[in-house]
Amino acid sequence: MSACTLVSVSTVLGCHSCFRVDMFSKGTKRKFSDDGDEMSDDSLGGANVSSSYNLQRQSLLDMSLIKLQLCHMLVEPNLCRSVLIANTVRQIQEEMTHDGSWQAVTEAFCGGSQSPSERLVATEVLCRSREQDAEPKLFSVISYEGCREEEVVADETLCSVSVSDAASNVCLSESVSHCWETGELRVVESDDETSDGSRLGPGDDDDDDEVDEEEESASEDSKTMGQVFGTFEIKNGAPGPDSALEELFSDVDASYYDLDTMLTGIQSAPKMGPYDLLDSLSPSHGPPSLGSPSNCRSDLNELDHIMEIIVGS
């Protein structure tokens, strides 16, 4: 099932200048353009190289994000591949944070350059968490969705559309790590981890105020659901749209949407989460020119349409 998303980044790993080397061509030095730090020797065209490096890095990030999401699955995705991609994304994010380019991007969000209703949840989440932590929690949680030991996909996706099924809300109303843990309760017998039951509590201290305990039904708190897959969802701050959402999706047959669409899309009927985020992250380029996910785009166009209906109401 699709990994909707990205690994949560904690930028405090202390990895500083490990990744400064241009990944694409050995030997080309990267230039520091913004901060006025050290300039390297060949300064001619320095800015160009730097921005091309940034572009390349950006496109690698985009590609990785898409890879994490587009795991078309009837079968569980390859965990090794997901982990490797997620680690790559983490590396890029760390480097971008160190560069300060990530900060710049998130500020752009909070600057409200686009109207809130079109913005991704990321804005509020990022802004809020930045205030709290002084380190942006850049992406929300985990892409190992498909590999969990857990319950029916359909249930979870349904829970995002406010089916009042308390058990199934567990996954999406908490951080995904909880999904893993709740899932383990249902793991077949030879797994000896009986302590899983006790791990239903919040895994992240930071997420305390965001985590919704499993007793609440999703319909109460789209905000929480939004935060879970924060980056990629439209957050409707107002409680109003919830009922609209419910109506809209109450008869959705979950099997119609594969998890891709559900997790990246319709939790609270967002529009194309990843694309929006990516687009706004890199203002210098338009639609991602990666070429591969054209079919994903058409699904998302549909969601677009749905979103407009909702937002309009």
Next chain:
Amino acid sequence: MLSPVLCSELSALEPEYTEADVISTVEFSQTGEFLATGDKGGRVVIFQREPQVRVVIFQREPQVRVVIFQREPQVRVVIFQREPQVRVVIFQREPQVRVVIFQREPQVRVVIFQREPQVRVVIFQREPQVRVVIFQREPQVRVVIFQREPQVRVVIFQREPQGEYNVYSTFQSHDPEFDYLKSLEIEEKINKIRWLPQLHSALFLLTTNDKTIKLWKVSERDKRPEGYNLKDEEGRVKDISKITSLQVPVLRPMDLLVEASPRRVFANAHAYHINSISINSDCETYLSADDLRINLWNLSITDRSFNIVDLKPDNMEDLNEVITVAEFHPHHCHLLAFSSSTGTTRLCDMRSRALCDQHAKLFEEAVDPGSRSFFSELISSVSDVKFSHSGRYLLTRDYLSAKVWDLNMEKKPVETYQVHDYLRTKLCTLYESDCIFDKFECAWNGTDSVIMTGAYNNFFRMFDRASRRDVTLEASREVCKRRAVLRPRRVCVGKERRDSDICVDNLDFRKKVLHTAWHPTDNIIAIAARNNLYIFQDRHSPNGHHAVHRIEQERPPELEDTPPQ
């Protein structure tokens, strides 16, 4: 073993094949007599090397005897009729046809047998005397002792091993399943096959898909009881009133039948996809490894396994490392090695503690910080680990190289072989196409002097450790003809200068040799390319006893085709 000759190419007969026919694992048995392949459709095909001693059992009652004689890929039938009639035996052994005229009156029969460049004469005398037939074929002498009393005669036929593998048995090992809890399919693709040492005539092998491991028994049946009292030959119940006498059922020979039956099913122990199984040197236990855990099993007990390695973090968000391969040491039953996606290989000692999360040794080569890139971790992920036959060395394969480690030195490998370093500048493209996640296997030869691994464009590479020479060869239909010596190939970065060169940009990344296997003692290798299985043997020393391995890099191509049959 560096000038291989194709001896068999076994593949789906139609040029078009389905995804289910793609071979997903190849493994020689412990003696090398058998070769097993598993495919994505869950089937296992077992090949048997030509048996070296063939026994023909001969019954001298006046009945039709059928002797089935299998030599090379052709089946020869000798029909033997023991009434006083002329029997004609047609014996086809490439490339010539031999006719044996057999007369069963008490006369001398002459059998003229021509095989390859030698003529053999069989003198057959049908008086009740002992007949000796001396048979000379190639460099070996075979003796056939023929006794014409009404007794069972045994003809022992020895043919030097040609290294030909013929299909021995095929069975469906795993079926696709559907996990209803997760609404996910469980693929039937066979991930690994491992043979148990052969103790008697039956063969045992372990096969695994993503979730379930099965122990299969493959046995031959060549006799069948006949003469039941209550049933007739077709199995229908006889009319009791018609039975007037009793008979004792006797065992009569029948056509060889190879049966495979699952003896154990080890299920429900893995939450993640099983990537490897490895049988311990004690032959009683084995391990199975998935992405995050390694379990230890007893071959006889299916409802219990012990977890010996667990890499699952408490918080899955922290997950950044998975297990890629695990293997037991070939001699020490307490040692196992497992490799991870972060490029480390760990050696664990099960004696130190029950849960081996703490490694005894950690094999990791420090990456030069100056050459780090975003792909560094990706390409350092270890895709295969193999202990050497001696048990002293470890061979690891990561995306671009193969490294030989001395178990006593953890800091760096003793040897590093670049398999396809020309891909280093193409990592971004390979990442985009997901090729960077391909898991190539590697193999040692019987004496641990040569290592082999696969690459793209149906290439595979062999590295001679002593002479540091290497060769690149291609396994593909177009290039390989039977008995043809493979030409070494070369990948060049710029312009192609020779016929055997190919430019990096022209490589076909869809054609990958992921699965390779080397016979445990002889110089015979099995290469799987999509749905095709190629078996090569060394032209010079098929039995692997040469100390010196030569590379035929500069010789002009030698194609020793045999005419098509």
